[in-house]
Amino acid sequence: MVNKMQMEHKEIYELIDAYVFGILSQDEFEAVEKHLESKCTDCLQRLREVGELSVGLAKGLKETTPPAHLKTSLMEAVEKTMISTESVTPKNNMFQSKIITVLGTAAIILLVLWNGSLNFKVSELHSQLENSIKKLDRLVADNSVQNEATLLLGKPCTKLVDLQGVSPNLQASAKMFLHPDEDFGILYAYQLPVAPADKEYQVWLKQDGIMQSVGSFTVQENGSALIEVRGLQKIPTIDSFMVTIEPVGGVDSPTGMTYLLGQNTLSSLH
Amino acid sequence: MSVTDGFDVTAHLDGVLLGRIQSGDQSALSGLYDSRSRLIYSIVLNIVHNTEDAEEVTQAVFMRIWAKAQSFDPQRGSVLVWIVTIARRLAIDRTRSKHHRIQKFSDRLESVSQQDLVQPGSENVHNQVIQSILVDRALKRLNKLNSEQREIIELSYYCGFSQTEIAQKIATPLGTVKSRLRAAVTRLRDIMGNGE
Numbered sequence: 001m002v003n004k005m006q007m008e009h010k011e012i013y014e015l016i017d018a019y020v021f022g023i024l025s026q027d028e029f030e031a032v033e034k035h036l037e038s039k040c041t042d043c044l045q046r047l048r049e050v051g052e053l054s055v056g057l058a059k060g061l062k063e064t065t066p067p068a069h070l071k072t073s074l075m076e077a078v079e080k081t082m083i084s085t086e087s088v089t090p091k092n093n094m095f096q097s098k099i100i101t102v103l104g105t106a107a108i109i110l111l112v113l114w115n116g117s118l119n120f121k122v123s124e125l126h127s128q129l130e131n132s133i134k135k136l137d138r139l140v141a142d143n144s145v146q147n148e149a150t151l152l153l154g155k156p157c158t159k160l161v162d163l164q165g166v167s168p169n170l171q172a173s174a175k176m177f178l179h180p181d182e183d184f185g186i187l188y189a190y191q192l193p194v195a196p197a198d199k200e201y202q203v204w205l206k207q208d209g210i211m212q213s214v215g216s217f218t219v220q221e222n223g224s225a226l227i228e229v230r231g232l233q234k235i236p237t238i239d240s241f242m243v244t245i246e247p248v249g250g251v252d253s254p255t256g257m258t259y260l261l262g263q264n265t266l267s268s269l270h
Numbered sequence: 271m272s273v274t275d276g277f278d279v280t281a282h283l284d285g286v287l288l289g290r291i292q293s294g295d296q297s298a299l300s301g302l303y304d305s306r307s308r309l310i311y312s313i314v315l316n317i318v319h320n321t322e323d324a325e326e327v328t329q330a331v332f333m334r335i336w337a338k339a340q341s342f343d344p345q346r347g348s349v350l351v352w353i354v355t356i357a358r359r360l361a362i363d364r365t366r367s368k369h370h371r372i373q374k375f376s377d378r379l380e381s382v383s384q385q386d387l388v389q390p391g392s393e394n395v396h397n398q399v400i401q402s403i404l405v406d407r408a409l410k411r412l413n414k415l416n417s418e419q420r421e422i423i424e425l426s427y428y429c430g431f432s433q434t435e436i437a438q439k440i441a442t443p444l445g446t447v448k449s450r451l452r453a454a455v456t457r458l459r460d461i462m463g464n465g466e
Contacts, residue, residue, distance in 0.1 A: 014448055017455045020351075022358035023432045029359075036346065044345050050455055051351030056462050057427055058313050058354050060408025066311035066328055067321075071303055074329050078296055078336055149286060188282070 008035065013043055020050040149186045149226060152177050163241055163262030169193065172223075174243065174260050178235050185232055189217075190224040192259060195245055201259065202250050203229055204242040211242075216250050238264045280305060284349035291339045299336055306350070307332075310357045316403060317361035317430050327364050331357045362430040403428070414461050419454035426451060 012035040018024050019032045036043060152158055158179045165172035174189035187203060195201060195218060202216045214229040232238070243260035283305060290298030310331055315324040334356050342352055404412070412420050425431045425439065433451065437444040 014452065017451050018426070018433055018448075020355055020358075021426050021430075022355065022362045023426055023430060025432065025434075039345070048345075048347045048351070049459060051347035051355065053455060053459050053462060054358070054427070055348075055350050055354050057408065057423075057458075058309060060404050060411070061312045061316055062403060062405055063308045063312045064315055066307050067325065070311075070325050070329060071300070071307070074303065074332050075296065075300060077329065077333060078299060081333075081336070082294070082296070 009040060009043070012040075013046060016043055016046045017050050020047065020054050149177070149188075149228075152179055152182070152184075152186050159235075161241060161262050161264050163189075163243065163260040165191070166258045166261055169259050172259055174262070176229075176241055176262065178232070178238075180235050182235075183232050184228055184230045185235075187215075187217075187225070187227050187229055189219065189227075189243065189260065192219045192223045192225070192243075194219055194221065194223065198248055199245050199256075200248050200250070201225070201243050202246045202254070202256075203227075204244065204254055205232070206239045206242070207234070207237055211253060213250060213252070216246070236264075240264055281348055281350060284353075288335075288339060288342060288349050291336065292342075299332065302335070303332055306353060310353065313354060313357045314361040316428065317358070318364055323364055324361075327357075327360050330360050334360070358430075365430060411458065411461050415454060415457055418450055419457055422447065422450050422454045423458065 012032055015024060015028055015032050019029065024032065036047065158177055161176040161178065163174035163176060164170075169192070171191045172189070172193075173191060174187055177186040177188070179185075189201075192201065200216045200218050203214050204211050205214055206212075214231060215227060217225045217227045219225045240261065240263050242254065242258055242262075244254045244258050245256040246254070284302065287298045287302045287305070291302065307328065311324060311328045314327045314331070315321070318324050318327060331353070335353060342349065346352065347355075412423065415423065421440065422436065425436045426433070431439065433447050434444060436442075437447045440447075442450075
């Protein structure tokens with residue numbers, strides 16, 4: 001005998017397509033919303049799949065440009081709803097709470113070291129302190145790179161260089177975003193293998209026949225990385241970009257296997 | 271923007287911008303508008319059929335994004351899926367609230383037949399209406415569905431009729447309409463998953 005919850009799930013599951021299409025009645029819509037809040041995995045999976053389909057169908061429509069005044073009207077309406085800029089937003093709260101947690105951990109460790117009242121090995125505490133400081137550095141760096149990426153991606157003349165995976169790592173790929181007026185670029189790499197502990201990826205550019213290093217990085221567990229490369233000059237004259245694997249700390253010229261390679265064709269992003 | 275090797279730059283930008291919108295960054299909302307307003311406006315206009323309503327609803331969509339950015343749940347899909355779902359719902363609600371139950375294809379059929387002196391109800395007129403709103407790629411996908419599936423997608427997705435309305439319109443039991451819609455969606459997923 002099917003219980004009530006199983007029946008409810010089955011009924012809701014049958015409504016997911018119509019929910020995504022926006023054609024449910026208010027009662028049905030609310031019932032689906034309530035069920036989705038329970039994080040039903042089957043329904044969420046169907047929701048994601050049909051959602052992507054809906055986007056695909058929408059992109060099949062012939063596009064019409066909205067009138068210019070619409071944006072002005074929207075931003076004026078948004079301005080009216082703005083709360084005080086002095087208030088702390090939840091996103092900043094999350095970032096700040098992470099920093100507070102890491103700093104708090106570091107402070108407690110320092111306090112324990114100073115008191116000397118607990119039976120910890122000093123070397124173990126030093127190691128934990130180092131890890132906390134690395135996490136803090138990473139949090140600050142990640143947030144900064146995201147800020148820079150947002151700014152660069154939004155600029156009208158931002159260019160895109162495609163880097164392709166080199167055999168046997170053909171699945172790897174990367175995008176280098178550059179602006180002719182800036183001295184930095186944003187590299188988004190993905191599907192790279194996680195490097196061994198004593199290795200890291202190093203980014204090179206070739207310019208006027210000379211190969212130079214512009215940064216190094218490690219990837220996340222999913223093989224992706226988002227990094228800023230600085231010290232770029234005369235961006236239009238850069239011939240190509242390359243990513244190799246090298247010992248941690250970097251080298252002066254490429255020695256390891258090449259994972260990514262891309263010519264600077266300066267294809268426009270916009 | 272190009273989509274190569276499975277990496278959608280615009281989709282990544284959506285996520286970055288939404289994160290900034292959640293922090294109250296108006297410039298990020300402006301950026302998202304620049305990036306997605308054509309698509310959203312086109313979706314809305316296709317449903318409400320007049321520019322006045324389309325402008326109001328499009329603005330309402332982005333105001334909803336601004337107000338509800340914190341409620342975005344990545345488990346439910348991408349940022350673009352979220353935005354498109356909001357747009358479709360607000361547009362269809364607008365047609366319902368104004369008792370504006372446009373017989374979309376019927377109105378268009380009449381309009382096209384008056385212009386072209388073609389008999390209303392003919393297959394050619396119906397196809398002309400479809401062709402007027404869809405790009406070639408989308409038309410090819412629709413043509414790969416059987417007639418029942420295609421009809422369901424046209425009436426639900428492109429016209430915005432509820433399943434009950436569809437059942438009445440095509441004189442088919444509601445349960446059949448629901449199962450036919452699921453089958454059509456699954457078939458379309460397969461078609462689009464094959465890169466067609």
